[in-house]
Amino acid sequence: KQEVTQIPAALSVPEGENLVLNCSFTDSAIYNLQWFRQDPGKGLTSLLLIQSSQREQTSGRLNASLDKSSGRSTLYIAASQPGDSATYLCAALMYSGGGADGLTFGKGTHLIIQP
Amino acid sequence: EPEVTQTPSHQVTQMGQEVILRCVPISNHLYFYWYRQILGQKVEFLVSFYNNEISEKSEIFDDQFSVERPDGSNFTLKIRSTKLEDSAMYFCASSENRGFEYEQYFGPGTRLTVT
Numbered sequence: 001k002q003e004v005t006q007i008p009a010a011l012s013v014p015e016g017e018n019l020v021l022n023c024s025f026t027d028s029a030i031y032n033l034q035w036f037r038q039d040p041g042k043g044l045t046s047l048l049l050i051q052s053s054q055r056e057q058t059s060g061r062l063n064a065s066l067d068k069s070s071g072r073s074t075l076y077i078a079a080s081q082p083g084d085s086a087t088y089l090c091a092a093l094m095y096s097g098g099g100a101d102g103l104t105f106g107k108g109t110h111l112i113i114q115p
Numbered sequence: 116e117p118e119v120t121q122t123p124s125h126q127v128t129q130m131g132q133e134v135i136l137r138c139v140p141i142s143n144h145l146y147f148y149w150y151r152q153i154l155g156q157k158v159e160f161l162v163s164f165y166n167n168e169i170s171e172k173s174e175i176f177d178d179q180f181s182v183e184r185p186d187g188s189n190f191t192l193k194i195r196s197t198k199l200e201d202s203a204m205y206f207c208a209s210s211e212n213r214g215f216e217y218e219q220y221f222g223p224g225t226r227l228t229v230t
Contacts, residue, residue: 031215043206043223044158051215089158093215101171102148102160103219 002027002094006106014114015082021075021109023090028068031093034103035064035075038087047088048075080113087111117141119222121207127228128197136192136225138207146170147190148208148219149182158206164190165213197229 003026013019023033032051036044048057048064050073056065063076073090087110091103120139128134140147149161163170164182181193190209194201204224210217 034218036221041226044221046218046220049216049218053215091158101146101163101213102173103150103158104160105158107157 002030002092002104004090004092004104004106006088006090006109008109009107010110010112012112012114013080015080017080018076018078019080019111021077021088021090021111023073023075023106025071025073025092025104027092027094028071029095030068031095033064033066033073034091034093035062035073036089036091038089038108040087044089077111082113082115085111085113117143119207119209119220121205121222121225123225124223125226125228127230130199130229131196134194134197134227136194136205136207136227138190138192138222139188140190140207140209141211141220142188144209144211144220146210146213146217147182147184148210149192150206150208150221151175151203152206152224153200153203161192163213170213194227197227199229202227202229 005024007022034049035047050057050066061078066073087108089108091105122137147164152158160173162172162176179195183191204226206224207222208219210219
């Protein structure tokens with residue numbers, strides 16, 4: 001059964017720093033990996049999707065990488081801002097018999113950017 | 116920008132009562148999903164739905180749960196007889212199709228409180 005783990009569980013850094021959030025998954029047979037942002041009490045906002053054949057994706061100050069062989073993905077945030085404070089979730093879409101539907105989520109990294 | 120909407124935002128019900136959570140997926144999307152997040156825990160996949168039938172379901176999605184697309188726009192999750200442990204945030208999501216290149220877009224969630 002696929003397990004997704006995120007380290008660290010929480011991170012607090014001063015504004016302006018570059019930072020890396022880590023995600024690992026136990027089964028490399030994934031279709032894709034999505035990174036989400038969740039603000040307190042709110043829904044999930046999709047940030048980036050990396051297909052299994054891709055190595056990285058970029059959107060603005062965000063860069064996500066994927067290494068299927070080692071079962072790892074990283075989310076790099078450049079020049080962090082207080083507005084980046086949120087919980088960041090990664091989720092893997094697994095192969096199954098007829099396709100793949102349900103995402104398997106990590107527990108998230110709670111990020112605080114200090115002004 | 117098109118988005119997934121959910122109603123109500125918060126539902127309080129007594130144990131044993133039936134509840135229906137409603138979602139309007141993005142209009143050109145073909146796949147619909149329900150997830151839940153118990154407070155402090157991971158987001159968990161419940162069920163996916165395509166072409167008016169269940170595509171995939173998790174172990175959580177037992178006989179107490181059902182899904183329906185009653186018309187061309189709404190997608191509902193029914194819990195037949197609620198239990199205290201059903202208290203959670205329920206997220207609806209949709210994707211354009213199924214597979215490695217399709218992001219899942221999430222709604223803001225319905226917080227269900229069972230008393």
